[in-house]
Amino acid sequence: MNIVVIGAGYVGLVTGTCFAELGNLVTCVDINAKKISQLKKGVLPIYEPGLEPMVNSNLKNGRLNFASSLKEIKTAPHVIFIAVGTPSDKNGDADMQYVLAAAKDIGAFIKDDCIVVDKSTVPVGVADQVKNSIQAELKKRKLKTKFEIVSNPEFLREGAAIEDFMRPDRVIVGCASNKAKMIMLDLYTPIVRNPEKIYFMNVKDAEMTKYVANAMLATKISFMNEMALLCERMGVDVENVRIGIGSDSRIGNSFIYPGCGYGGSCFPKDVKALIKMAEKNNVDPAVLRAVEERNKNQKYVLPQKITKHFGKDLSNKKIGVWGLSFKPGTDDMREASSLVLIEKLIEQGANVQAYDPVAMPVARDLFPENWFKTGKLNFTEHQYDALKEVDALVLVTEWQSFCYPDFSAMKKLMRQHVIFDGRNQYDPKQVKLAEFKYYGIGRE
DSSP states (O other), X not given: OEEEEEOOSHXXXXXXXXXHHTTOEEEEEOSOHHHHHHHHTTOOXXXXXXXXHHHHHHHHTTSEEEESSGGGOOSOOXXXXXXXXXXXXXXXXXXXXXXXXXXXXXXXXXXXXXXXXXXXXXXXXXXXXXXXXXXXXXXXXXXXXXXEEEEXXXXXXXXXXXXXXXXXXXXXXXXXXXXXXXXXXXXXXXXXXXGGGEEEEOHHHHHHHHHHHHXXXXXXHHHHHHHHHHHHHHTOOHHHHHHHHHTSTTTOSTTXXXXXXXXXXXXXXXXXXXXXXXXXXXXOXXXXXXXXXXXXXXXXXXXXXXXXXXXXXXXXXXXXXXXXXXXXXOOOOTTOHHHHHHHHHHHTTOEEEEEXXXXXXXXXXXXXXXXXXXXXXXXXXXXXXXXXXXXXXXXXXXXXXXXXXXXXXXXXXXXXXXXXXXXXXXXXHHHHHTTOEEEOSSOO
16 A cells, blocks of 8 residues: 555654555655654664664665655555644643644645544544544645545554554554445554454544553553552562562553653653543543552652652762663653652752663753753763762663673672662662662562
8 A cells, every 4th residue: 555654753653664564655754854854864763673674674675755745745645644743732631733734734635535544642532623624625625535534543662662563462443434444454454363453443432542541551550659659668568469469360460560650652641631531521530630640759759769868968979870761662751750860869969870771862952951061960871880989879761781780890889889779670689688778669
């Protein structure tokens, strides 16, 4: 098929590249001319394992192209995906300006019949707005082009997006006609051999499914973080509790790992958007508000533990930080726990030395330049460089390279031997045997 993907960010770039890998002719369109220029050279704006070689391979064989405007596309597409950002606005609602701008551009572009697929995460009912916007532009052009709006939400985990796309555990499709159903089946059959894994429903149901899925996962995380706090107060090791409840098939092991808070591009904004949807429909989102509040508070757990150990005045302390991105496998810093941690440490007078395998270039743009100039914050070239003369190590992101640290080397580098484990990655017994003071989440 000829496919156009509007938006060359995380979702759009992965979606377009993977469809090209399956043999389709794909053009990714983005209004950011600099981004498109770099992509044409094979330079990616994001880090995602396995994506760069796949982009370059499909660029080389001509199945993947990039453009800064729909006007550059000469071949009529069968399918147009909208994969632009839907960030939270100042009120917490999902900001639809980019989706509706894309819809307007589509209406000004299409001549032949096609289907338009919402890949972006949009509130219930936005498909109707997209349809009306396209129809209005077609009316201006006095065209009777037939099109249909389909909802096909993405469920891509950053750091595992290629695997998730190529081997999905399910595909959600909201559509109203058999024609659209068959087109979507043609697109996904090469990667979903079991048709029972493709769930067809109406458009609004599909739109809602995406939000509810993310909110449920966020709820599991926040619930477990709250239980970790209770366990800590009662002298219980939350990791044993996690293993115990995870063995229950009704609960499962996923998303019940205590930590220093969730972040990223999806959970925070989608929980906010679902709260707003509930409020507008006169439903009290008590559970969702609690999820959001617990996560907000959880990001202050590590600073609180550091203050409890060292005191409020950290002006003579140097703290090493391992991990900046909101999770391993990505350079995404949106809503990352490290942002709160580092701000609080510097606010209390500490100097910070941090290392992340891929996120430091992104992170540097998010902190005040003055912090780097004055030496309050430094990024190091090696993970062990971040430990030189520090009074404590704080693990924020559980990258694989941090899994098995050399404690003997760390003891020689560090001024004081204290570890704050924000992801419960280390065995407290082993850490203590290495003569380090250990603080975890729900397991002191």
